[in-house]
Amino acid sequence: MHKTAYFGAIYVGLPPQKFTVVFDTGSGHLFVPAKECTDEACRLHRTYSRQVSSTVVEINDDGSEIPANSNDDKDAIAIAYGTGEVVGDFVRESICLGNAVNSKAAASTSQNCATARMITAKEMSSSPFSFFEFDGVLGLGLPALALDPEFHIFGQLVKGSNALKPSFSVFLSRDDTPSEITFGGHNEQRMQGTFSWAKIASPEKGHWSVKIQNVRVGDQVLPICDGGCSGILDTGTSMLGVPPHSVSTLLWHTSRELPEESGSEFDCRQLPGEPIVFDLGNFTFSVDPQDYFRPTPSIVTSNTTGELHTLCRAALLPVNLPQLGNNVFLLGEPVLKKYYTAYDTHNESVGFALAARPALDGKPQNPASDVVM
Numbered sequence: 001m002h003k004t005a006y007f008g009a010i011y012v013g014l015p016p017q018k019f020t021v022v023f024d025t026g027s028g029h030l031f032v033p034a035k036e037c038t039d040e041a042c043r044l045h046r047t048y049s050r051q052v053s054s055t056v057v058e059i060n061d062d063g064s065e066i067p068a069n070s071n072d073d074k075d076a077i078a079i080a081y082g083t084g085e086v087v088g089d090f091v092r093e094s095i096c097l098g099n100a101v102n103s104k105a106a107a108s109t110s111q112n113c114a115t116a117r118m119i120t121a122k123e124m125s126s127s128p129f130s131f132f133e134f135d136g137v138l139g140l141g142l143p144a145l146a147l148d149p150e151f152h153i154f155g156q157l158v159k160g161s162n163a164l165k166p167s168f169s170v171f172l173s174r175d176d177t178p179s180e181i182t183f184g185g186h187n188e189q190r191m192q193g194t195f196s197w198a199k200i201a202s203p204e205k206g207h208w209s210v211k212i213q214n215v216r217v218g219d220q221v222l223p224i225c226d227g228g229c230s231g232i233l234d235t236g237t238s239m240l241g242v243p244p245h246s247v248s249t250l251l252w253h254t255s256r257e258l259p260e261e262s263g264s265e266f267d268c269r270q271l272p273g274e275p276i277v278f279d280l281g282n283f284t285f286s287v288d289p290q291d292y293f294r295p296t297p298s299i300v301t302s303n304t305t306g307e308l309h310t311l312c313r314a315a316l317l318p319v320n321l322p323q324l325g326n327n328v329f330l331l332g333e334p335v336l337k338k339y340y341t342a343y344d345t346h347n348e349s350v351g352f353a354l355a356a357r358p359a360l361d362g363k364p365q366n367p368a369s370d371v372v373m
Contacts, residue, residue: 006172006179006235007134012118013053013093014107016100019046021138023170023181023204025208025343026234026330027146030081030153031086032136034120045136048120050091055104057092059117063150077119077147079138082236087123092116094303095153097183111164111184114156115150132276133347140168140235140346141313145206155345157183166346170235172337173354186351190318191340195351196283201230203348206270207322210232210350213281215246217253217272224249229327231278232349240292241319241330250276254289256311258297268293268312276314278329285352291334 007022012032021031033042035049050056054363058066075090094104107113121136138153139145144150158166159182169186173179180190212229213220224246232239242250256273258266261280273289278356294315299308321328342351 008181009098010138011096011100012048013050014055014102014104015052015274016096017046017048017053017134018100018111019048020133021048021136022134022236023140024137024234024236025140025170026232026236027079027081027137027139027298028141028143028206029119029147029151030136030138031079031088031119031121031126034088037122037124038091039124040126041124041190042121044130044190045134050120053093055094055107055115059090060092061116063148076122079119079225080166084125086119086121086125087124088119088121088131090117091120093118093151095156096177106268111161114153114160116156117150118153134284137236140337140343142200142203142206142208142348154183157187159343165262167342167344169340169342169351170336172235174332174337174354186340186342190356191353192356193353195342195353196285197349197351198280199349200348200350208343208350209324209328210280212327213279215329216277216279217250218260218277220253222246224255225327227327229329230325231251231329231331232324233285233343234330234332235336237317237330237332239315239317239330239332240287240334241317241328241332243329244318245318246327247316250316254292254314256289256312258312267295268297269295271312274311277333283319283352285339285340287334291338302310343362 007020010021011018033045033047033049043268060263076089078087079087094107095116098112101107101110101113140154143149143152143155149155156163166182167185169182171180171190201209201211210228210234214225216222256271269290275286275288277284277286292314293312297310298313300311301308319330340353340355
């Protein structure tokens with residue numbers, strides 16, 4: 001799981017309680033398991049104890065405080081995360097990213113800390129949370145994806161700091177070097193060239209979504225964006241998500257037959273092929289076979305001859321998100337490993353730059369050939 005989930009440390013309350021969370025641009029809230037939760041997924045992870053925190057404030061979903069020793073039922077919420085679900089209630093807490101602080105005075109002056117609302121999970125489904133190493137999820141979608149601006153952790157960080165810029169940037173490593181998220185700007189050492197920026201489509205829906213004019217494989221435009229497509233930048237998705245109706249078309253144009261001399265242990269990511277190119281109008285970005293091929297070849301029977309063929313095929317995840325449109329791509333790990341991406345909440349835009357990483361097979365990489373103005 002450490003290769004398909006990217007997580008880091010946060011600290012909640014005083015004295016600080018440490019948790020690992022996924023920094024997820026596809027969701028809008030922070031949740032961690034509560035001490036009261038008895039589900040398997042909670043027992044396997046660190047749990048939050050409100051009883052030991054001096055900074056906790058019990059609240060309802062509208063932010064109103066719950067009087068001490070109140071016998072009234074607390075407001076609850078159920079949120080779906082992929083194939084799983086979290087049920088919890090609400091608190092207002094001191095939340096610090098990266099480094100712990102040990103006093104209210106330090107928390108109030110640190111640009112790494114904010115007071116915000118969060119969800120304490122009383123129930124967590126075993127699938128998928130029991131299989132993950134991280135404890136919870138910190139949503140980094142646009143503010144509209146949260147129930148209230150006070151749930152938007154990054155927004156609360158920016159609001160409480162005069163120095164923190166309203167943007168963050170994500171670097172996902174291809175190897176054992178650490179991945180990185182930078183709050184308040186970007187790290188020049190993680191990028192080649194400059195950012196190419198795309199405005200967010202429908203920011204009121206809360207997703208880091210960009211308009212895609214067309215999708216092509218190599219130079220061939222595919223008939224899958226009639227009426228337009230969109231792509232959502234999602235650090236919580238480990239694959240390239242595609243509209244269900246486009247799966248067969250993309251597989252047909254990207255699959256490659258493996259030469260007989262290659263052997264069954266051949267890693268398909270080493271096989272040359274055409275890139276999948278996303279045209280945003282003012283620039284394009286692409287994913288290469290090394291980004292989208294499944295490592296293991298597939299044995300496929302020909303519908304016409306009955307012969308067996310060994311193919312290298314793209315790892316595509318069909319996604320059906322009718323509330324966001326019929327032609328939605330999830331731009332997950334295959335895109336985010338290749339590109340250093342920046343997320344500007346003030347200008348509601350996303351920047352793409354080729355990630356700075358060791359050259360593959362000794363070949364230098366040219367950013368101009370990947371992000372094209």
